[in-house]
Amino acid sequence: MSSTAALAPKTGAATEIPSRRSYWRKLASHPFFWPGVALVVLVIGVAIFAPEIATRPYWQIYPNIGLSATGGPLPPSWSGKGFVLGTDWLGRDVFSRLVWSARISLQVGIFASVISGVVGLVIGLVSGYFGGWVDMVLMRFTDIMMGFPALFFLILLISLIGPSVEVIYLTMGLLGWPSIARFARGQVLSVRKETYVDAAQAGGVSRWRIILRHIMPNIITPVVVLVSMSISGNIIYESTLSFLGIGVPDPIPSWGKMVSGGLSYLYVAPTLVIFPILAISLTTIGFNLLAEAFNATANPRSARGGHRG
Amino acid sequence: MANYIIRRLGWVVVTLFGIVLINFFVMHLLPIDYAKVIAGTHASAVTLKEIAQNYGLDHPIWYQFILYIRQLGSLDLGYSYQLHLPVTAMLGAAIPKTFYLALAAVILELIIGIPLGIWTARRAGTFLDSLVIAISLVGVSLPTFAVGSLLLYVFAFRLPWFPLGGFAPFPHIGYVVLPALSYAITGAAYYTRLLRSAMLDIGDADYVRTAWAKGLSSNRVVLRHIFRNALIPVVTFFGLDFGGLLGGLLVTESIFDWPGIGAMTYRAIPVVDVPTLLGVVLFASFAIVMMNLLVDVFYAVLDPRISYA
Numbered sequence: 001m002s003s004t005a006a007l008a009p010k011t012g013a014a015t016e017i018p019s020r021r022s023y024w025r026k027l028a029s030h031p032f033f034w035p036g037v038a039l040v041v042l043v044i045g046v047a048i049f050a051p052e053i054a055t056r057p058y059w060q061i062y063p064n065i066g067l068s069a070t071g072g073p074l075p076p077s078w079s080g081k082g083f084v085l086g087t088d089w090l091g092r093d094v095f096s097r098l099v100w101s102a103r104i105s106l107q108v109g110i111f112a113s114v115i116s117g118v119v120g121l122v123i124g125l126v127s128g129y130f131g132g133w134v135d136m137v138l139m140r141f142t143d144i145m146m147g148f149p150a151l152f153f154l155i156l157l158i159s160l161i162g163p164s165v166e167v168i169y170l171t172m173g174l175l176g177w178p179s180i181a182r183f184a185r186g187q188v189l190s191v192r193k194e195t196y197v198d199a200a201q202a203g204g205v206s207r208w209r210i211i212l213r214h215i216m217p218n219i220i221t222p223v224v225v226l227v228s229m230s231i232s233g234n235i236i237y238e239s240t241l242s243f244l245g246i247g248v249p250d251p252i253p254s255w256g257k258m259v260s261g262g263l264s265y266l267y268v269a270p271t272l273v274i275f276p277i278l279a280i281s282l283t284t285i286g287f288n289l290l291a292e293a294f295n296a297t298a299n300p301r302s303a304r305g306g307h308r309g
Numbered sequence: 310m311a312n313y314i315i316r317r318l319g320w321v322v323v324t325l326f327g328i329v330l331i332n333f334f335v336m337h338l339l340p341i342d343y344a345k346v347i348a349g350t351h352a353s354a355v356t357l358k359e360i361a362q363n364y365g366l367d368h369p370i371w372y373q374f375i376l377y378i379r380q381l382g383s384l385d386l387g388y389s390y391q392l393h394l395p396v397t398a399m400l401g402a403a404i405p406k407t408f409y410l411a412l413a414a415v416i417l418e419l420i421i422g423i424p425l426g427i428w429t430a431r432r433a434g435t436f437l438d439s440l441v442i443a444i445s446l447v448g449v450s451l452p453t454f455a456v457g458s459l460l461l462y463v464f465a466f467r468l469p470w471f472p473l474g475g476f477a478p479f480p481h482i483g484y485v486v487l488p489a490l491s492y493a494i495t496g497a498a499y500y501t502r503l504l505r506s507a508m509l510d511i512g513d514a515d516y517v518r519t520a521w522a523k524g525l526s527s528n529r530v531v532l533r534h535i536f537r538n539a540l541i542p543v544v545t546f547f548g549l550d551f552g553g554l555l556g557g558l559l560v561t562e563s564i565f566d567w568p569g570i571g572a573m574t575y576r577a578i579p580v581v582d583v584p585t586l587l588g589v590v591l592f593a594s595f596a597i598v599m600m601n602l603l604v605d606v607f608y609a610v611l612d613p614r615i616s617y618a
Contacts, residue, residue, distance in 0.1 A: 007431055007512040007531055031439070032446075144327040146549075147601065149593035151556030155578060156586045157335065236452045240560060243454045246578050259458055263564070266462055273462070277455040284450040292446060 026297050033293040039286025047103040054096035055082060059251035067091040073269045085275055088258070089265055094272065097253040098279050104254050105283065108169045109235035115173025116180055117227035121216075123177065124184025124223075129192060129211050139185070146178040151240065158246050165248050168241065172234055183226055187219035194218075225294055232287035239280050255280040314606060321602050328594045332587065333377055337370060386591070387584035391577065396588035399573060404592070406476060407569030410558055413489035418496030423543075425497070426504025427536060433509055441501065448498025453557045457491035457564040474566040488565040492557040503546055507539035514538075541608065548604030552597050 027033055046053060056062075067087065068074055076086040076094075085094040127138040157171045191197065192215060200210050241247040242256030255276040262272030352360075361367050368376070380387075386396035429441040464487060465473045477484040511517060512535055520534045555570070562571030570589055577585040 007433070007508065007517075007527075007535060032443075140323070141327075144324050144331070147324060147328070147552070147594060147597050148331075149552045149555050149590060149597060151552075151559060152574065152586075152590045152593045155574065156583075156590050159578065159581045159586055160335075160583070232450065239452055240454060240556075243452075243560070244563065244575060244578060256452075256454065259454060263458060263461075266458070267466055270462055273458050277458065281447070281451055281455060284452070285447055288446055288450045292442075 023297060027293055030293040030296055032289040032296075036286050036289030036291075036293055039282055040290060043102055043283045043286060044106065046099055047106045050099050050103045054093075054099045055084070056093040056096045058092070058097045058100040058253050060092065062087065062091040062093070065091075073265060073272060075269065076271055086269070086271055088272055089261065094258075094275060097258060098255070098275060101253045101255045101258065101276070101279065102283070104165065104248055104252055105235050105238055105280070106231075108165065108172070108238040108248075109231045111169040112172035112176060112234040112237075113227050113231045115170065116176035116230065117223065119174065120177035120180025120227075121184050121220075121223055123181040124186075125188055125211050125216060125219075127181065128185040128188025129207070129215060135185075138181075142178045142181050145175070146182075148175065150175055151237070154237070154241065155244065155246055158241070163246055163249050165252065168238065168248060172237055176230065176234065180223065180226060180230070184219060184223050187222060188215055191215055191218045222298075225298075229287070229291040229294075232284040232291070235280070235284060235287070313609060317602055317605055321598055324598050325595065328598070329378070329381065329591070330374075332591060332594075333374055336583075336587070337373065381591075386588040389577070389582055389585045391580050391582045391585070396584050399585065400570070400588055400592055403568065403570045403573050406567065407555075407558055407562070407571065409479065410485060410488055410562065410567055410569055411554060413485045414492040414496065414554070414558065414561075417489050417493035418500060421493065421497035422500025423504060426501045427508065427531070429501065430505040430508035430512075430535075430539075431531060433505070442505075445498035445501045448495055449502070451495060453492055453495060453560040454564065456494050457488070457561050460487050460491055461564060474564070476566075476568050484567075488558075488561040488567050491561040491564065492554070495557070496554075499550075500543060500546075504539055504543055507542045508535050511535050511538050544604060544608055548601045548608075551600040552593070555593050555596065 073089050073091075074083050074087040076084065083093050083095070085098065088094055088097070123138055123142065127135045127142075154171055154175060158167060161167050161171075197210060197214055200214050205214075238247060239254060239256030239259075242254035243260045244256075245260065247256055248254050258276035259273050262269070262276070265272050366373070384397050386400070388394065389396055389399060392399070425441065425445075429438050432438045461473065465471050471487050472484055475484060508531075517530065517534050520530045525534075558569065559571035559574055561567070562569050563575035566572060570592065573585060574589050576582075577589075
């Protein structure tokens, strides 16, 4: 057998406790960190400056200049009519729709993650600090929610309420908290036995004040990291819902919707599918590169992270 | 052991009840006129009243819940608005096809993911390892619909190796390859990362050091001592991710027109076929709960340290 070095017995020197500065230095020297930063900054920049970057209104149909002589979509071209990435089946500008989709995807992904994060943090804090039957009931409820088939349940809920941007991130956010609640609870359990919590209790500080002033500040960083890692998963969810025809309503563009619409033209105009796939993949790859760098810095031997959609 | 399973079964009953309760309240507490959902928006007042009576909507809510439980007890999930068939019968026809696809997808993801995970864990820190980690990061970042669309384009259209879609029963494997692979590529990437990280963690354990010290061959240590224990998180994750599997199949079934539960859901979306959507959610939740039960039992068998008391 060739190299088994990684799993071979180690002669261990005691690991030193890293300082905060060395943490950032290690993070910045991880090979995935800067590519991840670059991609995420690029996507956020495109989302923020969408009105400036887009060359045409995303909803505008150009029946005369935007379609080929046979009425099909225009291929990408630098010269000519100013449709750099071509047009879609209605004669809309693919480039501008891609750009605006970045805004929608990030908005839905970030809002959903923030909602899940807040709900999960509150439930985790209460459950972990109070313990006893409160913990039992909340964690059983969390287990039940975790057992829900998220995508199917989202489809049912959104069908009943009617799709809109707000409904989509609200339902995603209100279904996505259980894993964050569990994680936050675990963090609470690990700090609530610390001396400073005992000291605060002995000093007669109220329970809620202990939770907010003594426990929360000590668990917030890892929770925020977990919540930011969940953004890419939520972006994938949003695009999957749009792909299935239950995402953001027309005329708002979304990468998932562009792919599902483009599938009918896959054989004549594959770029209609390939461009939005590239856009969404670069976005989620960017977020996952960052997540991986954070993870590897905090826990050097693991390579977990990433979200399945 | 028997005690453990009985306690677990008790918990399954509680969870199923919770799921039914949540579904019921979702249907009845949302600001939706359920009679209108059934009859369509153009129904007359008389029709609405008749429907309300037929479906027991004029009873107090606790009585409606009892009616609902009784209805579920007799496996009655109502009729699909779209196809006017009993939802139970539709599920009965779709489940075996989804099961076949799920089995193919799981086999593929495991026969790619597990060997790759072992292989790359043995080379942790080398260039090849980083390459596999980078590729698998791209793998977990791709939404299932993106992988499916690309596979369809390349291996069904450009290279006519596989059919463009549709279903054929078992011996005709050609039909199942692309839909299964669409899900399995992401899954394999995930299992590779999970197994690699679990194996590296376990590589530090005392019993592994003992195994090396005894002078066992590296294959024996890696496969018998490290890999076997690293399987535990893999099995756990498999149970946790069963909902993700069902969601992924929903996407690939709709791309490849595979007549399972996913395609059934996909067709119900545009017409808001509530009984079908609700039936699918209930079935998927039940399947997830049962899967978790199986995993827990399997887990207890695999790891003697878990107490059954």
